[in-house]
Amino acid sequence: MATTETEFVTAPSTPEPDTLQIVVEQKLRRQQDDGDVGGSSSSSMTIFRVPAHVRDASKDLYEPRLVSIGPYYRGRDELRTMEQHKWRYLHELLAQYTEASLADCVSAVRDVEHQARRCYSERTDIFDDSGDGFAEMLLLDGCFVLKFFINWYARVPDKLCDVGWGLPQILSDLELMENQIPFFVLESLYRALSPDAANIRLDLLMLIVPKFGLDNWTLCKQLLDGVLLPTQAEEMEIDHLLHLLYLAFVLTAEELEAIPASPTLLARCVSWLRQMWLSFNTAVSVRFAFVRDMPRVPGWTRLCTFMAFVHKVSAWFTKLLALIRVNNTRTEQDEEEPPEPPIMVVPNVTLLREAGVRFETKASARHMLDVTFDAARGVLRMPRVKVDYADKAQLVNLIAFEQARGSSSNGNNKLLSSYAALVGSLVRTGEDVEHLKRHDVIDNLLSCDHDAATEFFQRLGDCSSLDYSEEHHFAGMFEDLSQYYHSSWQRHKAKFVRDHCSSPWAVLAFVVAGCAFFFALVKFSTTIYSLSHPYCHCLVLASATSSMQMCHVVVPRKIIIY
Numbered sequence: 001m002a003t004t005e006t007e008f009v010t011a012p013s014t015p016e017p018d019t020l021q022i023v024v025e026q027k028l029r030r031q032q033d034d035g036d037v038g039g040s041s042s043s044s045m046t047i048f049r050v051p052a053h054v055r056d057a058s059k060d061l062y063e064p065r066l067v068s069i070g071p072y073y074r075g076r077d078e079l080r081t082m083e084q085h086k087w088r089y090l091h092e093l094l095a096q097y098t099e100a101s102l103a104d105c106v107s108a109v110r111d112v113e114h115q116a117r118r119c120y121s122e123r124t125d126i127f128d129d130s131g132d133g134f135a136e137m138l139l140l141d142g143c144f145v146l147k148f149f150i151n152w153y154a155r156v157p158d159k160l161c162d163v164g165w166g167l168p169q170i171l172s173d174l175e176l177m178e179n180q181i182p183f184f185v186l187e188s189l190y191r192a193l194s195p196d197a198a199n200i201r202l203d204l205l206m207l208i209v210p211k212f213g214l215d216n217w218t219l220c221k222q223l224l225d226g227v228l229l230p231t232q233a234e235e236m237e238i239d240h241l242l243h244l245l246y247l248a249f250v251l252t253a254e255e256l257e258a259i260p261a262s263p264t265l266l267a268r269c270v271s272w273l274r275q276m277w278l279s280f281n282t283a284v285s286v287r288f289a290f291v292r293d294m295p296r297v298p299g300w301t302r303l304c305t306f307m308a309f310v311h312k313v314s315a316w317f318t319k320l321l322a323l324i325r326v327n328n329t330r331t332e333q334d335e336e337e338p339p340e341p342p343i344m345v346v347p348n349v350t351l352l353r354e355a356g357v358r359f360e361t362k363a364s365a366r367h368m369l370d371v372t373f374d375a376a377r378g379v380l381r382m383p384r385v386k387v388d389y390a391d392k393a394q395l396v397n398l399i400a401f402e403q404a405r406g407s408s409s410n411g412n413n414k415l416l417s418s419y420a421a422l423v424g425s426l427v428r429t430g431e432d433v434e435h436l437k438r439h440d441v442i443d444n445l446l447s448c449d450h451d452a453a454t455e456f457f458q459r460l461g462d463c464s465s466l467d468y469s470e471e472h473h474f475a476g477m478f479e480d481l482s483q484y485y486h487s488s489w490q491r492h493k494a495k496f497v498r499d500h501c502s503s504p505w506a507v508l509a510f511v512v513a514g515c516a517f518f519f520a521l522v523k524f525s526t527t528i529y530s531l532s533h534p535y536c537h538c539l540v541l542a543s544a545t546s547s548m549q550m551c552h553v554v555v556p557r558k559i560i561i562y
Contacts, residue, residue, distance in 0.1 A: 044115075044118040044119060045118070045119060045120070045121045046119045046182065046239035046240065046243070047070065047119050047120050047121065047177075047178075047180050047181075047182070047239070047240060048121045048122075048177065048178075048404040049072065049121060049122050049178055050062045050177060050178060050400050050463060051463065054400075054462050054463045057462065058396070058459065058462070060393075061392065061393045061396050061397070062176060062177065062178060062396070062397065062400070063176070063178070064079060064173040064176055064179045065078075065169065065173065066079070066082060066166075066169045066170055066173050067079065067082040067085075067144070067170055067173050067174075067179075068082070068141075068173075068179065069141045069144075069145065069173070069174060069179045069180060069181055070120070070137070070141065070178070070179055070180050070181050071120060071124045071126045071127065071134070071137060072120075072122070072124060072178045072179070073178070073179065074124070074126060074137060083140075085144070085160055086140040086141070086143070086144045087140070089143055089144045089147040089148070090139070090140060090143045090144075090147075092147060093143050093146065093147045093150075093193065096150075097193040097194065099193075099194075099195065099196075100192055100193045100194075100195070104192040104193075105139060105143070105189060105192050105193070106135075106139065107192070108188040108189050108191065108192035109135050109138045109139045109142070109185070109188070109189070110135060111188060112138075112182070112184055112185055112188050113134065113135050113138065115182070115184070116134075116138060116181070116182050116184075116185055117134065119182045119239075138181060138185050139189075141181050142181060142185045142186055142188075142189045143189060145174065145181070145186060145241070146186060146189060146190060146193070146207075148161075148170065148174075149207045149208050149211060150207065152167075152211055153206075153207050153210075153211070168390065171211070172390060172393055172394070174241055175241065175242055175245055175393075175394055175397060176242070176393075176397055177242055177397045177400045177401050177404070180239075180240035180241060180242055181240065182239065182240055183238045183239060183240050183241070183243070183244070186204060187200050187201065187204065190203070190204060198230075199230040199233065199234075201230070201233045201234055201236070202228070202230050202233040205223055205228070205233055205244075206223055208241065208244060209223055209244065209248055210223065210224060212245055212248055212249075214248050214249060217248055217249065217367075218248075218252065219247060219248040220248060242397060242398070242401050243401065245394075245398065246398055246401055246402065249398060250369075250398075250402075250415055250416065251367055251369060251415065342468040342469045342472070342475055342478075343468070343475070343478040343479055343482050344468050344478075345425050345478075346422075346425045346426065346478050346481045346482055346485070347425075347481070347482075347485050348425065348426055348427065348428045348429065348432050349426050349427060349431075349432035349435055349436060350429065350431050350432055350435070351485065352380075352426075352481065352484075352485060353435065353494075354491065354494060354495075355378075355484060355485045355487070355490050355491050355494055356378045356484075356490050356491070356493060356494030356497070357378050357379075357380055357481070357484065357485075358377075358378060358379045358380070359379075359380050359381075359382070359435065359436060359439050359441055360379055360380070360381050360439060360441075361381070361382070361383070361384055361439065361440045361441050362381040362382055362383050367383070368383050368385065368419065369415055369416075369418075369419055369473070370382075370383055371383070371419075371422065371474065371477070372477075373477050373480055373481060375480045375483075375484055378484060378490065380481075382441060384440065384441060384442075384443060385423070385441065385442050385443070386443045386445065387433075387442060387443065387444045387445055387446055387452045387456050387457075388445045388446075389445075389446070392456055392459070392460070395416070395420075395460055396459070396460060396462070396463060398416055399416045399417055399420055399460065399461070399463055399464050400463040400464075402414055402415075402416050402417055402464075403417065403463060403464055403465065414464070414466060414471045414472075414473070415473050416464075417461065417464040417465075417466050417471070418466065418471070418472050418473035418474050419460075419473075419474075420460035420461035420464055421461055421464075421466055421468075421472065421474070422474045422477070422478075423457045423460065424457055424458055424460060424461050425478075426457075427442075427452075427453050427457040427458075428453060428457075428458065429450070429453055430448065430449035430450040430452075430453055431449075432453060433449035433450075433452045433453050434449050437449070
């Protein structure tokens, strides 16, 4: 029996979705619900992780050692002891603020939970937890931070902080880049605890900022003096505690402009020549004042007239050559020369000393970034630097935060990264540290100078990348130091001062040698003159002989008379 063509036609079937597609769609939907994917999620990230290779090389600088804040280090075995103190702090905080209840704090955390999830750049297991683990973390960590600063501000005795290592260690952990919670979580909890507070932001700043130990910095002075207005506090963009420390530590744009910039090399040379001419003119006017009273010789007038005419002719030829050069430039289209690459490294302290650079402490320094170089005198002035392990952890985390913020941090260039590049180039060996210690520029609290050079200054920039042409704050100083170092005149002058003026005895020996050379030169010149003018020499001898004979004749006659 023959089959027809229509018997083999089947209805089209819908292909079943692949399991991979289902899994990916579920994960995308979950991440969208958490706020990790979307139009504004990239700008919402404020708490980042340090690169793994940097963190693994120096875990003690980037990882907490006593208390974990946030999701990145939550649940570690060595940090679980502080979880009990977090519950204790929550209980004491609720007992202290009787107007607030636990329900108010939970409601405050729930209001900002979704926004806080979007602030972290890396997901952990607590983000995938379907329960309330993330909200519980925000509640416990936020209340712990608030209670810690409240006790410190009110000087409430606490066994945890009264231990010698407790207070500085907790404060150091709260300043780590990866150990943060959003600042608006603290504001929401503090608003729930103190609903009658006039200005939540200003009250929190008064609690936290003075405890950073930056009393001489602008933000601390404004808070302590009561100058900071509530509107100014509200306008401040604060992501977390480390960001607040950065705002209090780094110069603002107004303060940066107030620091006088070092003049260019051409301007310094012109100023130096002008000062030398004024000094020379003053010295000549004082020491040779009698010249003004002498009658003027007519030949001087003619000479001055001739020199003025020569000056006018030379000026006319100069203008003519400049006009010809401009015409040639307009007719010939020369290719523009590419700009010179920026100087990325400068010689260290030992090499700069050989070129004559002197290092001094800046007594009136307003900030650690107030570093200046006077190329006319060859003096590099910088504030006193305390080399300590606690300061190192604070600096490297501030630099890491500055890198995460980009060039827009505080409206300035990468100031701390520029400072790390500067001191990393200057201080490379223990000899550099020893020399700076002798001039009170460095106060080394580490075991030896070699550790200060290799473990402190050389490691500050491990987490920083810098565009030396646009973001480097000390790019002009790098250029001036390089030009000063490669100047042969400066190197020879420094060698002369080092060899002949290093001590009073060396100066005395040089003066004696100079006098001996001068007298030898005079003796040599008189000898040459006598050989080249023998007749004058004979006349001098003859006159001397005749005078001696006259004396010999006259004296005896007087004796005979008397």
